[in-house]
Amino acid sequence: MDVAQLEKQLNISFHNHDLISQAFTHSSYVNEHRNEVFSDNERLEFLGDAVLELGVSQHLFRKNRKMPEGEMTKLRAAIVCEPSLKGFAQDLNFGAYLLLGKGEDQTGGRERPAILADVFEAFLGALYLDQGFDTALKFLEDYVFPKIQAGAFSHEMDYKSQLQEFVQQFKNKTVEYKIVEERGPSHNKEFVANVFINDEVSGEGIGRTKKEAEQRAAKLAIDGLDA
Incomplete structure (x- = not known):
């Protein structure tokens, strides 16, 4: 060699x-x-x-x-x-x-x-x-x-469950997901999701499915909490 x-x-x-x-x-x-x-x-x-x-x-x-x-x-x-x-x-x-x-x-x-x-x-x-x-x-x-x-x-990861588990440590915190935008034709659609913690946007994710977009939003929220 x-x-x-x-x-x-x-x-x-x-x-x-x-x-x-x-x-x-x-x-x-x-x-x-x-x-x-x-x-x-x-x-x-x-x-x-x-x-x-x-x-x-x-x-x-x-x-x-x-x-x-x-x-x-x-x-x-x-x-x-x-x-x-x-x-x-x-x-x-x-x-x-x-x-x-x-x-x-x-x-x-x-x-x-x-x-x-x-x-x-x-x-x-x-x-x-x-x-x-x-x-x-x-x-x-x-x-x-x-x-x-x-x-x-x-x-391999379920970031939504991770974020929920973290937020549950605080009685006064809530998590909510919203699809805020849909882009592209029906055969190639892209979704934009926001995750809200106590009504404040904590992460935004983009994905080919609503679930994927929400998972990516949750990951960004977790990254922000880790920062």
């Missing part, structure tokens, strides 16, 4: 290049090179999984002060699941750097979800061993956390 190219792409310089090479070495490659000294990425994946869970947990805890434990658990699960990790790896073109056995390579291993998810975690484990948790966290801040803040996983 071209370690120098990957380091340039990520703007990260490894002290131990053996670690980064191991992170991208699949077991199928090791099996085809038994006479050479190669180690696959499975142990690094195990470590990276723990680093990822801690990093994401810390981020959610600090950035979503009003989010209940159950919702944080649900959102974290959506972020660290195989489809999401595959997406992170694809965004970084990790598949191009993989060392695969010929058979695995020829049958689409570079695009296989499980392999891509594993290499993302293995890379994180290697980065942690090479430079510590703070550098691993910086990597997540650059490539994972912005997607969380942009709402890439919001389909």
Whole structure:
């Protein structure tokens, strides 16, 4: 693999290049090179999984002060699941750097979800061993956390329930949603929703359905309460 190219792409310089090479070495490659000294990425994946869970947990805890434990658990699960990790790896073109056995390579291993998810975690484990948790966290801040803040996983969340749960802590507060505008033709309609807390607009959301617009309005209201 071209370690120098990957380091340039990520703007990260490894002290131990053996670690980064191991992170991208699949077991199928090791099996085809038994006479050479190669180690696959499975142990690094195990470590990276723990680093990822801690990093994401810390981020959610600090950035979503009003989010209940159950919702944080649900959102974290959506972020660290195989489809999401595959997406992170694809965004970084990790598949191009993989060392695969010929058979695995020829049958689409570079695009296989499980392999891509594993290499993302293995890379994180290697980065942690090479430079510590703070550098691993910086990597997540650059490539994972912005997607969380942009709402890439919001389909997993019920922001209306979150907002209602928060408001119920105060006896004198009420929540109400109103569709204030409908745009576009009937086959491609867009809805604008406002959420009111005690008759004051606390968030506005736009969506293809009324429910989607209300959920986005609730998220903006929660973000405002977290600020």
